[in-house]
Amino acid sequence: MAIMTRTPGVDGVDETAGVLREWQHDGAPVQLHPGDLGWFRRFGAEATAAAVRTWSRGGRVLAVGLLDGPGLLRLTTAPDARRDEELARRLAEDVTRPERGVLPAGGARVEAPVDALLHDLLSEGGWGVDEPWTPLRRDLAEPVEDPGARIEVIGPGRAHVRAAVQRASFDGSTFTDGRWRAMAAGAPYADARCLVAHDERGDAVAAVTVWSAGPGRPGLLEPMGVHRDHRGRGHGRAITVAAAAALRGLGSSSAVVCTPGSNAGAVATYASAGFRPLPEVRDRVRPAVDRRTSEEP
Incomplete structure (x- = not known):
């Protein structure tokens, strides 16, 4: 089955937060959390919905992303989909090609779990690493x-x-x-x-x-x-x-x-x-955008 990328809309944001909730566990890398969607909600329901992306196959959500500021996608996947090659390649294509409506042309950053295959594919595509963060x-x-x-x-x-x-x-x-x-x-x-x-x-x-x-x-x-x-x-x-x-x-x-x-x-x-x-983590980066703060996108 093909992987589908979508923006869930206002009615779908709560369901997406529920999916993120199920993916949280103590053995996982620090990753996109339902609270990240909750904090973004200060900008309103419509803005939050417009900033969310999901990737699904056969009706199951495999990845969730939050456009948390210009050129920044904060992304995580289902725990059993970190090394899913089809998903990783679709994610890499979507974040690389501006016409897909995920990230703009030019400078961009992607935050993803450290064990995600996506890191390898972006590195192969010429993406570097940003400054370290400490979880x-x-x-x-x-x-x-x-x-x-x-x-x-x-x-x-x-x-x-x-x-x-x-x-x-x-x-x-x-x-x-x-x-x-x-x-x-x-x-x-x-x-x-x-x-x-x-x-x-x-x-x-x-x-x-x-x-x-x-x-x-x-x-x-x-x-x-x-x-x-x-x-x-x-x-x-x-x-x-x-x-x-x-x-x-x-x-x-x-x-x-x-x-x-x-x-x-x-x-x-x-x-x-x-x-x-915990061990430091780094975003994947195409140069030329400012790093996010934890307060405002």
């Missing part, structure tokens, strides 16, 4: 320690607080309470939490959103940020420990996060919160 994971089998700060779980009435910390944590952020509401309206947010840490004066100093993929599966931190006026005081560790506790409360088996390998401060913060660095 980190914390096992959640045991109870999580107290974060040592007052942690607030954000609801609609306090969305403006969450949004303000986000803007103060990431230069150029366009996150607003309206975008928070758009995000929270998506199905993935039913298994998510937004947390804000407050200091001893009551100021909101750090924030995180955590995304569960269901009981017994890895949960995701995306994004985590510390207010630029309150850095260097342990607030990053506190909100990260709180994130791990929230995911454990949601039934997650582990908590995962990914940060640029060059960001030694972020790696150290996650490590101080009990996260263990």
Whole structure:
């Protein structure tokens, strides 16, 4: 049977997130997570649907991609399809040929699991590798320690607080309470939490959103940020420990996060919160586009 590429549409995004949920397990490489679709949902249902691609054979979805910014495709496959040659060749053709409607001509990047055959095919096609990223994971089998700060779980009435910390944590952020509401309206947010840490004066100093993929599966931190006026005081560790506790409360088996390998401060913060660095990963790249941040595409 032929492999079909499609954009699922608004009604199909929730189903696609469900497929991604089923592919998450602790033995897998860190990969595209339903929470990534959930975080993108801040731009609205239609924009999220337009950014999603699926590859199917015989009615079964084998791969899911998210166009997470200009020239960037974040991609994963079913665990048993990583080395599927027919799928890998179709993916390589689709990301290489602009007329397929996946990536534009010129500079582009593809994020894919490290064990995917697609890496080999893109390398053969002249794609290089981008700067390294460091995935980190914390096992959640045991109870999580107290974060040592007052942690607030954000609801609609306090969305403006969450949004303000986000803007103060990431230069150029366009996150607003309206975008928070758009995000929270998506199905993935039913298994998510937004947390804000407050200091001893009551100021909101750090924030995180955590995304569960269901009981017994890895949960995701995306994004985590510390207010630029309150850095260097342990607030990053506190909100990260709180994130791990929230995911454990949601039934997650582990908590995962990914940060640029060059960001030694972020790696150290996650490590101080009990996260263990995993082997670095690199995107496949055709030169001439800026690398993504974890905040805005």
